[in-house]
Amino acid sequence: MIVRAYTFILVACFLWSLNPVANKVALVDIAVPQLVFMRAVFAALILLTVALYAGHRFRPREIGWRPFVLGILDPGLTSLLFVTSLTVLSASNTVLIMALMPFSQSILGRMVLKEDFQSSVWTGGVVAIFGLAIFFIGEDFNGSESIWGNALLLTVFCLMAVSQLLTRKIMISEIPTILATTSQMFSAATVLLVNMLLFGDLDSPLQASSGTIMTLVYLVFSMAIPFFLYNQAMRHIPVGMASLLLVLIIPFGFLFAAIFLGEEITLLKSSGALLVMIGVALPQILKSRKKTYSI
Numbered sequence: 171m172i173v174r175a176y177t178f179i180l181v182a183c184f185l186w187s188l189n190p191v192a193n194k195v196a197l198v199d200i201a202v203p204q205l206v207f208m209r210a211v212f213a214a215l216i217l218l219t220v221a222l223y224a225g226h227r228f229r230p231r232e233i234g235w236r237p238f239v240l241g242i243l244d245p246g247l248t249s250l251l252f253v254t255s256l257t258v259l260s261a262s263n264t265v266l267i268m269a270l271m272p273f274s275q276s277i278l279g280r281m282v283l284k285e286d287f288q289s290s291v292w293t294g295g296v297v298a299i300f301g302l303a304i305f306f307i308g309e310d311f312n313g314s315e316s317i318w319g320n321a322l323l324l325t326v327f328c329l330m331a332v333s334q335l336l337t338r339k340i341m342i343s344e345i346p347t348i349l350a351t352t353s354q355m356f357s358a359a360t361v362l363l364v365n366m367l368l369f370g371d372l373d374s375p376l377q378a379s380s381g382t383i384m385t386l387v388y389l390v391f392s393m394a395i396p397f398f399l400y401n402q403a404m405r406h407i408p409v410g411m412a413s414l415l416l417v418l419i420i421p422f423g424f425l426f427a428a429i430f431l432g433e434e435i436t437l438l439k440s441s442g443a444l445l446v447m448i449g450v451a452l453p454q455i456l457k458s459r460k461k462t463y464s465i
Contacts, residue, residue: 175406179415182396182403187422189392190261191430192385193253199382202257203370206249207362208386213394214355221348228352236340237350241357244333245393249358250365251322251329259319261427262439265420279409282335290453291410297452298417301445305420307438334409341404351398414453420446 196205221228230238255264280286340350366372404412421443427433 172406175403176415178399179403179407179412180418182399183416183418184422185392185396187265187419188426189389190256190264190423191426192389192392193256194261194431195385196382196389197253197256199379200386201371202250202253203362203366205386205389206253207359207366207370209249209389209393210245210355210359210362212390213397214352214359216390216394217348217352217355217398221346221352224348226346226349228349230353233345233349233353236336237345237353238357240333240336240340240350241354242361243329243336244358245354245397246358246361248326248329248333249393250362251326255319255322255326257319258315259323260433261431262424262433263319264323265423278331278335279338286408290456291414293456294414294449294452295417296449298414298420298446298449301442301447301449302420303442304445305424305439305442307442334404334413337401337404338409338412341401347398347402347405351394351401354397354401355394411453414450417446417450 193205200208218228252264341347400412407415424433424439424443428435
């Protein structure tokens with residue numbers, strides 16, 4: 171079961187790492203409010219269909235309030251702020267926030283959920299942070315726009331820190347993962363609908379190319395599937411370790427941004443990406459060595 175959990179979270183990381191690129195492509199034709207709302211509502215409908223087909227009954231009173239609050243935070247507010255940051259930042263720059271997660275979540279997981287503190291996660295996190303510093307040393311920053319964009323990302327980080335703890339708390343309960351994730355998406359869609367009605371240009375017709383429509387279809391499934399896989403994995407993986415694995419989004423996201431958007435690949439960024447991946451793998455390497463020595 172634990173191997174399956176790690177597989178789920180790695181697949182989720184891979185799909186999430188494509189999101190900055192896909193969002194950048196979709197933003198050419200679709201405004202932020204409309205884009206984030208369509209993603210959430212279609213993802214919610216897909217998950218609801220799967221849940222009903224699997225024989226579940228969608229009863230909010232039985233599910234409880236936590237998954238709905240989780241959806242407001244993530245992916246509701248996080249997706250809105252993240253996609254907005256993409257309007258002023260490069261796709262590779264927006265994945266910066268993930269490197270902070272191992273440190274904050276190891277501490278919060280210990281304080282709030284009483285999880286064991288894994289020093290190896292911090293060791294790996296330090297290596298990942300060092301790699302990240304190299305990774306972004308050649309990144310261009312464009313004055314106030316970069317400050318605004320990174321301020322949005324910092325807010326996303328704070329929301330994700332809370333949502334990870336809430337996800338872990340929900341997933342160690344008896345609520346089926348598919349129902350929790352469906353509830354999450356419906357509350358996110360509600361928040362994003364309100365945002366679209368207040369701030370979206372509803373008079374502007376949607377004139378997207380076939381390529382943009384296909385990108386939107388991918389974005390819908392890349393919201394529904396990774397959140398389900400991540401939620402399922404969080405039933406078995408501590409918050410600190412899960413947050414460290416999420417750092418893999420950084421090198422993958424950088425690679426996809428270079429391939430699909432033509433963002434520059436340099437030796438410094440490549441070296442940084444490699445160190446990030448080493449940092450992620452380090453806790454498992456140290457854990458395996460301890461088991462070997464104990465035998």
